[in-house]
Amino acid sequence: MTHLTEQWKEDKLCVLLVIGWLLTVVASFFGSYLLPIELPGVGTWYAFRALLPITLILYVLCALKRRVFFWKDSTPIEKWCYIFIASMLVCCVVSVPRAIDLTFSARRMMNLALDLVFFFLGLRLCRNNKIRKLTIYTCAVMIAFIMLLGLCEVFFGGIVENQKINLSFFVLFRNFYSPVVFSGNTNDYNATIIMMLAVIMLDFLPHKGQKINKGKLCYVVLTFSIGYFLAVAGEARLCIIGFAVLLAALFLYAIIIERKFRWVPILLLCFVLITQTVTRWHYIYPQGQTFFQELSENGKTDKSFFHIFKDPDKISLKDEFIKVDNTTGQEVVNGATSAGARTKLLVHAWHCFWDSKTLGVGLGNSEILARDNEVIENAKYWNIHCFLARIIADGGLFALVPLCAIAFLMLRAALQGIVEAMEKKRRGVCGYSLGLLASIIIYPIVSTASSDAQDIFPMWLYLAILTLHCACAHSCLQSERKSI
Numbered sequence: 001m002t003h004l005t006e007q008w009k010e011d012k013l014c015v016l017l018v019i020g021w022l023l024t025v026v027a028s029f030f031g032s033y034l035l036p037i038e039l040p041g042v043g044t045w046y047a048f049r050a051l052l053p054i055t056l057i058l059y060v061l062c063a064l065k066r067r068v069f070f071w072k073d074s075t076p077i078e079k080w081c082y083i084f085i086a087s088m089l090v091c092c093v094v095s096v097p098r099a100i101d102l103t104f105s106a107r108r109m110m111n112l113a114l115d116l117v118f119f120f121l122g123l124r125l126c127r128n129n130k131i132r133k134l135t136i137y138t139c140a141v142m143i144a145f146i147m148l149l150g151l152c153e154v155f156f157g158g159i160v161e162n163q164k165i166n167l168s169f170f171v172l173f174r175n176f177y178s179p180v181v182f183s184g185n186t187n188d189y190n191a192t193i194i195m196m197l198a199v200i201m202l203d204f205l206p207h208k209g210q211k212i213n214k215g216k217l218c219y220v221v222l223t224f225s226i227g228y229f230l231a232v233a234g235e236a237r238l239c240i241i242g243f244a245v246l247l248a249a250l251f252l253y254a255i256i257i258e259r260k261f262r263w264v265p266i267l268l269l270c271f272v273l274i275t276q277t278v279t280r281w282h283y284i285y286p287q288g289q290t291f292f293q294e295l296s297e298n299g300k301t302d303k304s305f306f307h308i309f310k311d312p313d314k315i316s317l318k319d320e321f322i323k324v325d326n327t328t329g330q331e332v333v334n335g336a337t338s339a340g341a342r343t344k345l346l347v348h349a350w351h352c353f354w355d356s357k358t359l360g361v362g363l364g365n366s367e368i369l370a371r372d373n374e375v376i377e378n379a380k381y382w383n384i385h386c387f388l389a390r391i392i393a394d395g396g397l398f399a400l401v402p403l404c405a406i407a408f409l410m411l412r413a414a415l416q417g418i419v420e421a422m423e424k425k426r427r428g429v430c431g432y433s434l435g436l437l438a439s440i441i442i443y444p445i446v447s448t449a450s451s452d453a454q455d456i457f458p459m460w461l462y463l464a465i466l467t468l469h470c471a472c473a474h475s476c477l478q479s480e481r482k483s484i
Contacts, residue, residue, distance in 0.1 A: 013058065013061060013062055013065060014062055016058055017055065017058040017059055017062050017125075018125075018131060018134070020051060020054055020055040020058050021055050021121065021125050021131070021135070022134060022135070022138050023051050023055075024048065024051040024052055024055045024118070024121075025135055025138050025139065025142075025461065026138060026142060027046075027047040027048040027051050028048050028118065028457035028458055028461065029142040029143075029145075029146060029182065029192070029457075029458060030046075030047065030048070030182050031046070031048065031182050031183065031184075031457065032044050032046045032048075033046070033160055033182045034046055034047040034048065035047040035050075048457060049114060052114060052117055052118060052121075053117075055121060056117055056121060059121060059124065059125070070082065070124055073127075075471040075475060076409060077406060077409040077410065077413070077467055077470055077471045078123060078467065078468075078471055080402050080405045080406045080409065081119070081123055081402075081406060081464075081467055082120070082123075083402045083405075084399070084402035084403065084406065085116045085119065085120055087395070087398045087399065087402055088112060088116055088391075088395060088398075088399065089113065089116065090398070091360070091362075091363055091394070091395045091398055091399070092109040092112060092113060092363060094362075095109065095362035095363040095364070095365070095394070096109075098361070098362035098365065099362060099363075099364060099365065100362075100364075100365050100368045100369070100372075101364070101368045104364050104367070104368060105362070105363055105364030105365065105368075107364075108363050108364040108454075109363055109364070111454065111455050112363065112454060115454060115455065115457070115460050116460075118457060118460045118461065119460040119461075119463060119464055121464075122135075122460060122461050122463075122464025122465065123464045123467060123468065126464060126465055126468055127468060132203075132465065132468070133203070135461070135465070136199070136200060136203045136204075136465070139196050139199075139200060139458070139461070140200050140204075140219065142196075143193060143196050143197065143200065143223060144219075144223065146181050146182065146189075146192070146193070147193060147223065147226050147227065147230065149179075149181045150179035150181050150189065150193075150230045150233075151179070151226065151230070153177055153178075153179040153180065153181060154176050154177055154178075154179050154230070154233050155176060155177075156177075157177050158177070158180070159181070160180075160181060160182055176233065178233060178234045178235070179230050179233060179234055180234075183456070185450075185451075186234030186235070186236055187234070187236050187238075187239065187449040187450050187451070188449075188450050188453075188456055189230075189234065189236075190227075190230060190231045190234050190236040190239035190449065191236075191239055191446045191447065191449050191450050191453060191456055191459070192456055192458050192459070193227050193230065193231075193239075194227060194231070194239055194242045194243055194246070194442065194446050195442070195443070195446060195456075195458065195459055195462040196458050196461075196462055197220075197223055197224060197227055197246070198246060198438070198439035198442060198462065198466070199439065199462050199465040199466055199469070200219075200220070200223075201220055201224075201246065201250070201435055201439070202432070202435055202436060202439060202465075202466075202469055204216035204217070204219060204220050205217070205220065205253065205431070205432070205435065206257075206428065217264070220250075221264060221267055221268060224243070224246070224247065224250065224268060224271075225267075225268060225271035225272075225275075227243065228240070228243050228247070228271065228272060228275055229271075229275045231243055232275050232276070232279050233279070236449055237449075238445050238446060238448055238449035239446055239449050241445055242442040242445050242446040242449075245438050245441055245442050245445070246435075246438050246439070246442060247268060247272070248438065249434050249435050249437070249438030249439075250264060250265065250268060250435075251264075251265040251268070251269075252431070252434050253431035253432075253434055253435055256427050256430055256431045256434070257427045257428055257430075257431040280309070280311065283311060284308055284309060287308045287310075288308045291303060291308055315337070320337050320338075320339035320340060322340070323340070333347075341376050341381075341385075342385045342386070342448075344375055344376065345370060345375060345376070345382075345383075345384050345385050345386070345389075346384070346385075346386060346389050348366070348369070348370050348373075348375045348384070348393075349366055349384050349386070349389040349390060349392070349393035350389075350393070352365075352366045352369060352393035352394075353392055353393045353396060353400075356396060358396050358397050358400075359396040359397065359398075360392070360393065360394050360395045360396025360397075360398065360399065361393060361394060361396075362394060363394045363395065364394065365394060366384060366390055366393035366394050367382050367383055367384060367390070368382075370382040370383075370384065381451070383451035383452050384452065385448065385450075385451050385452070386447070386448045387447045387448070387450070387452055387453040387454055388403070388444060388447065388448075390452060390454075391403075391454075406467070407440075409470065410440050410466070410467070410470045411437070411440060413436070413470040413471070413473045414433055414436040414437035414440055414470065414473070415433075415437065417429060417430075417432070417433030417436065417473050418430055418433040418434060418437065421433055432473075433473065436466075436469055436470065436473060439466055439469075440466065440470075443463075443466075447459065
């Protein structure tokens with residue numbers, strides 16, 4: 001508090017910028033549920049949309065006052081992010097005359113412009129170590145808050161929307177509810193949690209000789225355990241896979257860095273097993289009872305012990321993607337299942353990209369074409385269900401080129417960190433680099449869980465902080481090489 005008072009006396013504008021930024025970060029987790037106002041001809045305006053332009057103006061004033069130009073002090077990966085932002089803003093402009101449904105495309109463009117501004121501010125402001133720490137702590141508090149609300153929704157029904165959504169799973173012989181909180185659906189809710197936990201993990205776990213903070217370590221273990229339960233409760237399958245990737249990184253981290261961390265993977269594994277058991281008890285118990293009854297009566301059974309743990313209502317992986325056409329008898333993509341429908345939409349996105357000679361069909365048009373061409377029978381839904389595929393189908397090479405460059409630089413930073421840390425036997429750096437790699441890998445998986453991840457506001461903050469982690473990791477490696 002004393003430091004903040006001193007800063008206020010020295011530079012009031014800078015302090016206002018930090019306060020505005022932190023309020024914007026908090027508002028991003030509430031989405032359209034915090035102070036919504038209906039404006040004629042504009043739609044719903046809410047706290048995040050009001051705070052974001054104010055924070056941008058404060059940043060511009062601070063940058064002008066200090067004569068800071070964002071391009072000069074940026075690393076290559078940050079510069080590619082700025083190129084991506086500029087490219088997408090240009091796409092917004094040139095897509096207007098190409099729009100098939102102008103109202104829909106205009107909404108997509110306005111939302112994307114706001115998301116990119118948030119991304120840009122995250123990249124610039126979180127370069128400052130103190131602001132990044134404040135941002136991470138703010139996110140940690142907000143994640144704990146929405147997870148607590150999510151637990152309440154699982155056991156008592158909807159809080160925000162005041163609606164109870166029945167689930168297809170049972171916990172302790174009773175039907176519970178899917179958590180959505182401020183996200184509108186369970187996939188967006190769980191994607192928000194896992195993406196933010198990934199960057200919180202990178203900051204909270206000790207590396208490079210740092211001391212162990214037991215409070216932060218307990219936070220990571222507790223939130224990951226509860227987060228996994230919420231993903232299972234919401235049947236967010238892709239988010240569960242994302243959690244599995246991060247949990248694997250945590251296991252390896254605990255094994256590599258120090259012996260005193262060995263309790264971390266054991267405790268997490270216990271939470272995972274408990275979650276898997278209680279959410280599947282409704283079929284494990286009766287199948288187990290039948291199995292052992294047959295075994296005691298006949299001395300043998302034609303079913304294996306592992307049959308007890310198989311869900312009898314779950315269709316095979318092949319049936320998720322393929323079905324036999326009743327007319328032709330040929331195998332076709334099964335558009336009636338989630339996996340099959342997503343596959344058809346991804347194929348449609350590829351055709352949009354390729355048929356437009358790799359220039360893209362224009363922002364919003366890939367979805368409208370999916371609707372008009374009934375890619376999914378009767379056009380029941382037409383969101384591409386993969387943000388990366390949709391933005392490439394809409395923006396073409398203007399989106400693909402910077403995205404590929406960013407992905408390459410991110411992966412290079414993480415992999416080089418692992419290789420060099422193993423060569424020099426630096427356990428802390430190796431564990432951190434594994435966490436960084438896992439945090440990168442989960443993005444294409446978790447962002448695909450949502451019908452369109454573009455408007456998950458915390459996602460852009462996650463991308464900004466992850467980019468800065470990769471930039472810092474690469475810069476540290478370069479500095480070490482020069483000093484040798």
